[in-house]
Amino acid sequence: MAFTPEDYKFMKKAIRLAAKGTGFVSPNPLVGCVITDRDGNEIGSGFHERYGKAHAEINALDSIRDKSALLGATVYVTLEPCAHTGKTPPCALALRELPLARVVIALQDPNPKVNGGGISLLREAGIMVETGLLEEEVRKQNEFFLHYITTGKPFVTLKVAQTLDGYIAAPDGSSQWITGKEARARVHAWRAAYDAVLIGRNTALTDNPRLTVRHVQGRQPRRIVIDGPLSLPENLNLFTDQFEDRTYVVTHNEKAFREKGDPMLRMLSPRSFQGQTLLVHAREGHTDLNQALSVLAREQITSILVEPGSDLVRAFIRQNLADKLELFVAPKLLGGGTRAFIGLGIERIAEALKLSRVSMETIGEDILITAYF
Ligand code: AOF
Numbered sequence: 490m491a492f493t494p495e496d497y498k499f500m501k502k503a504i505r506l507a508a509k510g511t512g513f514v515s516p517n518p519l520v521g522c523v524i525t526d527r528d529g530n531e532i533g534s535g536f537h538e539r540y541g542k543a544h545a546e547i548n549a550l551d552s553i554r555d556k557s558a559l560l561g562a563t564v565y566v567t568l569e570p571c572a573h574t575g576k577t578p579p580c581a582l583a584l585r586e587l588p589l590a591r592v593v594i595a596l597q598d599p600n601p602k603v604n605g606g607g608i609s610l611l612r613e614a615g616i617m618v619e620t621g622l623l624e625e626e627v628r629k630q631n632e633f634f635l636h637y638i639t640t641g642k643p644f645v646t647l648k649v650a651q652t653l654d655g656y657i658a659a660p661d662g663s664s665q666w667i668t669g670k671e672a673r674a675r676v677h678a679w680r681a682a683y684d685a686v687l688i689g690r691n692t693a694l695t696d697n698p699r700l701t702v703r704h705v706q707g708r709q710p711r712r713i714v715i716d717g718p719l720s721l722p723e724n725l726n727l728f729t730d731q732f733e734d735r736t737y738v739v740t741h742n743e744k745a746f747r748e749k750g751d752p753m754l755r756m757l758s759p760r761s762f763q764g765q766t767l768l769v770h771a772r773e774g775h776t777d778l779n780q781a782l783s784v785l786a787r788e789q790i791t792s793i794l795v796e797p798g799s800d801l802v803r804a805f806i807r808q809n810l811a812d813k814l815e816l817f818v819a820p821k822l823l824g825g826g827t828r829a830f831i832g833l834g835i836e837r838i839a840e841a842l843k844l845s846r847v848s849m850e851t852i853g854e855d856i857l858i859t860a861y862f
């Protein structure tokens with residue numbers, strides 16, 4: 490099966506449309522759809538705009554006023570039309586009622602409720618179905634959804650900003666700002682795209698960050714702070730700003746957790762009940778991050794941007810819990826301070842952790858290296 494340049498053009502447009510749902514469709518996928526008539530002219534398009542709302546195919550169909558144009562039409566859709574009744578009826582059933590000639594799909598939906606079922610429904614109705622057009626682009630665009638639906642865990646990215654000589658903080662502990670404002674804007678765009686941003690207790694104490702989206706437009710992420718002892722001060726920005734209800738605290742201190750949930754204490758100190766506290770086990774004296782990820786997945790968090798200090802970098806890497814690295818390298822030298830990547834337990838070159846799918850980009854004065862674990 491060969492795809493034509495026109496096929497590429499319309500699928501590219503469907504992918505661009507899908508991207509407009511970024512930040513708003515989780516835990517569902519980004520999906521875009523373009524429809525052309527029998528002569529190959531575009532007659533409609535749409536995308537999945539918001540979680541729980543209409544799927545991309547239905548929005549594209551709804552955009553077409555003259556339904557007679559659908560005779561012999563081609564539907565380009567980035568993800569296999571669904572075959573299940575979820576929040577909405579199955580798209581494959583809606584499509585197979587139409588006099589379509591062809592449906593072109595980038596990626597088969599690995600969701601067990603679909604997984605080829607949509608394709609079968611269309612083929613049984615005599616519609617020609619072709620798959621795999623620009624599949625890699627769609628895989629990349631939906632890396633959070635694909636990871637979440639196949640592993641049941643959130644997709645985890647470590648974001649690190651370091652100097653040329655590998656330091657994330659100066660000898661006095663200061664770390665703002667290693668990178669320039671363009672890099673910061675990129676981080677804010679990520680915050681708007683990831684379901685949640687995660688930090689550790691030390692970062693919460695020393696930086697008192699807000700972890701909000703400010704330098705770009707976008708929706709605010711949920712915020713997670715790992716606070717093993719559950720003793721962070723209640724006046725931190727994360728617990729007091731207007732997004733306090735989007736903050737999760739993960740702890741392994743069962744005693745403090747129970748006390749916090751005590752209704753009597755709640756009356757005495759309402760502030761301490763802001764945000765949501767999740768209890769997990771301890772693992773070698775620390776909060777069990779693996780269990781934390783499972784618990785957060787149940788909160789429908791499909792992707793987490795970790796903005797870690799070196800303790801969390803080490804923990805995530807050593808426990809094999811990170812999926813992607815976003816490493817900013819600023820053209821600065823410190824000659825001393827804190828390093829991000831220490832204590833990985835590696836002794837020999839042969840044991841070096843080798844990352845894959847590496848790419849590089851210049852952002853303002855800084856370099857961004859992206860790689861997968
Ligand atoms: C979407 N948007 O455009 C397509 C989806 O919870 P529901 O009923 O909305 O169903 C969600 C599943 O439907 C989703 O996980 C994916 O497998 C499939 N396709 N979902 O939200 C869309 N085409």
Ligand code: ZN
Nearest residue numbers: 544570571580
């Ligand atoms: Zn659907």
